[in-house]
Amino acid sequence: MTTKIVIGLDGTETGERAMAFATDLAKLIGSCELLVAYVIEWSPYTFQTPEENAQRHKRREEEVELATSRIVTPAVDALKAAGFAAQGVVRHGDVAETLNAITVENEASQIVVGRASADGIKKRIFGSSTQNLVMHADVPVTVVN
Amino acid sequence: MKTLQHLYLAALAAFMATAASAQEAPGLDDKINQAFADATGPFVSFIFAPFPGTGFPWIVGWLVIAATVFTLYFAFVQFRFFGHSISLVKGDYSDPNDAGEVSHFQALATALSGTVGLGNIAGVAVAIGIGGPGATFWMIVAGLLGMASKFTECTLGVKYRNEYEDGTVSGGPMYYMSKGFAELGLPGGKILAVLFSIFCILGALGGGNMFQANQAHQQIAGIVGDYPGWITGLVFAAIVFAVIVGGLKSIARVTEKVVPFMGVMYVLAALVIIIMHADQIGWAFGQIFAGAFTGLGVAGGMVGALIQGFRRAAFSNEAGVGSAAIAHSAVRTKEPITEGFVSLLEPFIDTVVICTMTALVIIITQQLIVDPATGNYMLNEAGNAIATVDGNSGVSLTSAAFGSAFSWFPFILAIAVVLFAFSTMISWSYYGLKAWTYLFGEGHTKELVFKIIFCIFVVIGAAANLGPVIDFSDAAIFAMAVVNVFALYFLMKVVRQELASYAERLKSGEIRKFEH
Numbered sequence: 001m002t003t004k005i006v007i008g009l010d011g012t013e014t015g016e017r018a019m020a021f022a023t024d025l026a027k028l029i030g031s032c033e034l035l036v037a038y039v040i041e042w043s044p045y046t047f048q049t050p051e052e053n054a055q056r057h058k059r060r061e062e063e064v065e066l067a068t069s070r071i072v073t074p075a076v077d078a079l080k081a082a083g084f085a086a087q088g089v090v091r092h093g094d095v096a097e098t099l100n101a102i103t104v105e106n107e108a109s110q111i112v113v114g115r116a117s118a119d120g121i122k123k124r125i126f127g128s129s130t131q132n133l134v135m136h137a138d139v140p141v142t143v144v145n
Numbered sequence: 146m147k148t149l150q151h152l153y154l155a156a157l158a159a160f161m162a163t164a165a166s167a168q169e170a171p172g173l174d175d176k177i178n179q180a181f182a183d184a185t186g187p188f189v190s191f192i193f194a195p196f197p198g199t200g201f202p203w204i205v206g207w208l209v210i211a212a213t214v215f216t217l218y219f220a221f222v223q224f225r226f227f228g229h230s231i232s233l234v235k236g237d238y239s240d241p242n243d244a245g246e247v248s249h250f251q252a253l254a255t256a257l258s259g260t261v262g263l264g265n266i267a268g269v270a271v272a273i274g275i276g277g278p279g280a281t282f283w284m285i286v287a288g289l290l291g292m293a294s295k296f297t298e299c300t301l302g303v304k305y306r307n308e309y310e311d312g313t314v315s316g317g318p319m320y321y322m323s324k325g326f327a328e329l330g331l332p333g334g335k336i337l338a339v340l341f342s343i344f345c346i347l348g349a350l351g352g353g354n355m356f357q358a359n360q361a362h363q364q365i366a367g368i369v370g371d372y373p374g375w376i377t378g379l380v381f382a383a384i385v386f387a388v389i390v391g392g393l394k395s396i397a398r399v400t401e402k403v404v405p406f407m408g409v410m411y412v413l414a415a416l417v418i419i420i421m422h423a424d425q426i427g428w429a430f431g432q433i434f435a436g437a438f439t440g441l442g443v444a445g446g447m448v449g450a451l452i453q454g455f456r457r458a459a460f461s462n463e464a465g466v467g468s469a470a471i472a473h474s475a476v477r478t479k480e481p482i483t484e485g486f487v488s489l490l491e492p493f494i495d496t497v498v499i500c501t502m503t504a505l506v507i508i509i510t511q512q513l514i515v516d517p518a519t520g521n522y523m524l525n526e527a528g529n530a531i532a533t534v535d536g537n538s539g540v541s542l543t544s545a546a547f548g549s550a551f552s553w554f555p556f557i558l559a560i561a562v563v564l565f566a567f568s569t570m571i572s573w574s575y576y577g578l579k580a581w582t583y584l585f586g587e588g589h590t591k592e593l594v595f596k597i598i599f600c601i602f603v604v605i606g607a608a609a610n611l612g613p614v615i616d617f618s619d620a621a622i623f624a625m626a627v628v629n630v631f632a633l634y635f636l637m638k639v640v641r642q643e644l645a646s647y648a649e650r651l652k653s654g655e656i657r658k659f660e661h
Contacts (some may be wrong), residue, residue, distance in 0.1 A: 031411030044236050047401035050255050050575035052394065053247045053475035058312030060245040092245030101241065 002085075003032045004108035008039070008099045008133075011071050013041035014114025018144045019075060022112040026084055033085040036075045037102050041129075042092035063089050065121045103139055110140045163245020182613035185620075189613075192627075194622040200445060201452050204623045209460045211630040212290035219638055219644060223292035223489050223523050229651070230486040235657045238483070246477045249487045256472040256488065258404050258496050263540075263564035266411075266558065269503040270542040273513070275530045276453025277443035277522055278429070279436025281504040283454025288496025291464030292489040297633050298638045300485030301325060302470030303478065309587075317576070318467035318629045319345075319583040325636045333543030337632050338583065341467065344624040345580035346595075350466075351618015353573025354599060355606025357566035362607040364540070364559045378607030381567070382600045389574050390596045404568045407561040408499065410420030414557075415502035418550040422509045429508045442521030444529055461500055462492040466622060467629035471576045480656075482643045507546045512537070532596055574599050 007022045009015035019036075026032040040063050048056070073090035079086035091098050105113055115130055134141050165274070193202050216223065232238060233249050272280045298318065305324040306316025321339040326334025362377040387393040419426065432441065437454075440446035463469060469491060473484045514532040516523045525532040537545045540562065547554040574596065581595040582588075648655045 005196050040245065042245050044239070044244070047254050047258070047398070047402060047405060048220075048247070048572055049253050049388075049394070049398075051389070053255055053472075054315070054575075055313050056245075056247040056475065057314070057477055061312055063245070064415050067570070086460065120307060134494070 003029050004035055004105070004106055005032060006035045006037055006099065006103045006108045006111045008037050008095075008113040009071055009075060010095075010114065011038070011067075012114065014144065015071075015075075016019075016114075018112045018114040019079075021078065021142065021144045023082065023084065025112070030048060033087070034079055035102070035106055035108060036072050036079070036084060036086060036088045037099055038072050038088075038090050039069045039098045040064070040067060040090065040092045041095055043094065060092065063092070093134075095129035096136060099133055100137045100139075103137070108139065110142065112142045112144065115143050115145050146603035157328050167247075177304055179613075180326065181617070184616040185613065188624075189620045192623050199448070201448070202456065203309060204626065205452070205456045205459050207630060208294070208465045208626055209287055209290065209455050209632065211465050212287070212292075212294045215293035215633070215637065216290050217265045219293055219296065221293075222296055222401040223289065223493075224642065225279070226486050226489070227493075230298060231492050232658070233483050233487050234490065238656065240659060243477070243640075247475050249476065249478075249483065252473050252476045252484065253487050253490060254401075255403060255475075255572070257408075257491055257494060258401060258568045259468065259472060259576075260461065260463050260569075261404075261408055261499060262569045263357070263562065264457070265495065265499045265503060266543050266562060266565075267540040268457050268461055269500045270507060270537075270546075271508050272453040272457035273504050274533065274538045274542055275444065275514070276507045277436045277441050277531060278432040278504070279434075279438070279440060279447065280441070280454035280457065281433045281501060281508070282437035283451045284458045284500055284504070285454075285497050287298045287455045287458035287501070288462060288492045291458060291462050291492040291496065294464040294630075294633070295469055295491055296485040296489040297464075297640050298465070298467055298470040298629065299473040299484045299488035299636055300643060301636055302474040303475060303476060303484040304639070304643070305483035306474040314475055314477075315582065315587075317345075317471035317579050317583075318625075318632065319580060320474075321470070321636060322628075322632045325639065326632070329635065329639070331635060332648055334632075337628055340634075341625060341628040342580035342583045343620045344628065345467070346577050346584075347578025347621035348618060348625055349580070350599065350602045351572040353576065354570055354602050354623045355618060357569050357573075358603045358606035360540075361563045362564040366563045368556065368559050373608070375604055375608035378604035381570075381607060382603040384567070384601045385574065385603055386596075388571060389578075389599070390593065400564060400568050400571070404564055404631045407557075407564055410557070412502050412553060413500060414547060414551065418506050418547065419502075419509055421550060425509050429505055432508060433504075442516070442524070443531060444518070457500065458492075458496045462495040463622075464492050465630050465633075466626045468573075468576050468622075468625070470629075471579050472572065480643075480647060482640070482647045485640070507542060510546045510549045512542060512546050512549075558648055570603065 005022050007018055007028060009070060017128060026034060067090045068088065072090055076086045076088040089102055091102065103143065113130060113133065125130070130143055134143065192204055194207065195201055196203050234253055236248060236250065239248065256576060301321040302316045302318070305321035307320060308313050308314050319342050322338040322341060323334045358378060358381055361381065362374045362517050365377055366372060384396060388396050435441055435449055436443070438447055440450050443449050445452065469488055473488050478484060512533050514523045514534065515521070522531045524530070530538060533542055535545055544555040544558050547558060577599060578592060578595055582592060585591045647656070
């Protein structure tokens with residue numbers, strides 16, 4: 001059976017370190033598939049103008065397209081070039097919840113993420129996405145510094 | 146169609162010129178107002194005409210009868226699916242793969258920010274001031290019935306919307322009129338759609354714009370002292386321009402966040418006041434029920450209370466007007482009817498919750514003067530409304546009621562009124578734009594023309610005392626309801642098919658909650 005590892009990217013350099021760690025891990029495991037995930041922070045409970053609502057579908061496609069071409073596809077290509085089995089996924093939602101949901105859906109056995117950069121007051125009150133992920137994930141989580 | 150467009154543009158230009166000159170030459174104000182009133186008077190009197198021999202405006206009857214018909218036709222859908230509606234808003238039935246699209250919650254919040262506003266604060270005070278506490282009862286009844294009208298129009302709005310290749314959507318009554326009638330093989334859908342669009346543009350410029358700007362200016366002037374209205378108008382117009390033309394979403398986003406916060410704070414403040422007077426809650430409800438069936442001495446008795454309550458509910462939640470159908474059609478859902486379920490919560494929140502809170506606060510803080518000898522309400526000197534403690538009416542009555550518990554609340558209320566006015570303008574600029582593009586086609590320049598006209602009307606609305614123009618604009622909003630409800634009667638069977646199919650699949654488990 002192939003082991004699956006989810007790599008959560010956030011478009012910063014900590015993501016690259018997470019990639020490097022996950023590839024080291026994959027080499028040790030042997031038969032291993034890497035799933036590169038990028039979550040676009042989004043909540044269904046925000047307030048929008050009617051015009052924003054009318055354009056939402058278009059914006060969503062643009063956001064997915066941008067995240068795929070800038071972040072996920074280059075990462076997947078690099079992994080494939082290095083000889084790994086790899087796939088990419090882009091989703092909207094709460095970062096921690098969605099990364100965990102992707103992991104559960106794909107029956108992956110662990111998640112590797114980079115440590116998120118500090119985010120002021122919001123982080124002090126609600127904690128960072130990384131903290132939330134570590135607290136609530138259904139599988140082991142490795143946070144790469 | 147082309148000639149019609151030209152005629153319409155010419156009429157609009159004349160309308161604008163009239164209004165603009167009213168502002169430039171104050172000496173001519175009265176004459177121009179009079180000329181405008183004479184020209185539009187027959188239309189306004191027609192819309193607000195009472196049934197013969199009564200004081201009951203037929204347009205209110207039209208809306209309430211429609212709401213009753215839809216309630217019966219869909220077998221009390223607003224009660225049977227109330228819980229399901231809340232589940233939908235919570236996202237229980239949302240496919241996680243659709244994350245990032247407009248959620249049911251967002252569509253509801255957007256539509257609500259267009260209806261919650263002056264009607265809930267000033268309008269209720271007017272209703273209670275004239276119709277007495279009993280008006281509250283009839284207002285709630287009309288709000289509950291109106292839920293079925295919203296359900297019908299919003300389902301159709303989503304079902305017959307246009308989806309364009311670039312992923313944007315346009316929907317609303319004009320689309321279900323033209324596409325729905327064509328689908329059923331009925332004639333005249335296009336004509337109804339054009340009529341609706343014309344009224345919608347006029348309503349957007351009037352009730353959705355000038356009236357709001359005017360009221361906002363009066364609130365600000367009430368706090369900082371009197372100053373020329375065009376200053377408020379220019380500031381408002383600049384902000385509206387930045388949002389709708391400049392695409393400065395940040396301002397709109399701030400407003401859209403602050404408005405719900407204000408709404409929640411308003412309800413909480415009302416609840417606190419009601420709890421402070423907990424020993425009188427029973428008495429207040431007693432007054433509401435007694436007043437509903439006897440009038441407790443108000444002008445017109447029970448019928449007076451009924452008219453005021455129905456009228457206020459219809460004017461406040463816009464059920465049957467068709468505006469909400471435009472706002473809700475942006476949601477991408479495989480089931481148009483789910484949007485109907487979500488929208489039926491609007492009259493509930495707007496009328497049954499928020500309006501009732503305002504009414505209870507006014508009653509419980511005893512702003513209305515009771516004759517100790519008879520237990521009935523005393524009329525004011527003119528005999529047309531109930532005497533109040535400080536002779537207040539409208540916004541100032543609500544303000545005084547809240548102010549009697551929290552002395553600082555009138556300031557918060559003034560800020561709330563200004564913000565509500567602004568968010569209502571943003572919503573109506575969109576409704577008007579959709580009607581405009583339906584008539585003239587989509588395109589950057591065409592849209593820009595409407596947006597600039599809209600901004601000009603903000604200045605005019607804040608600057609001038611345009612009683613007749615505002616009467617006319619209100620009449621235009623209700624003229625939308627005449628056309629819209631007429632079309633709904635023909636299209637309601639489409640909604641019934643959707644409802645039957647959905648209810649069956651919900652029962653069989655084909656439609657089920659997603660695990661989140």
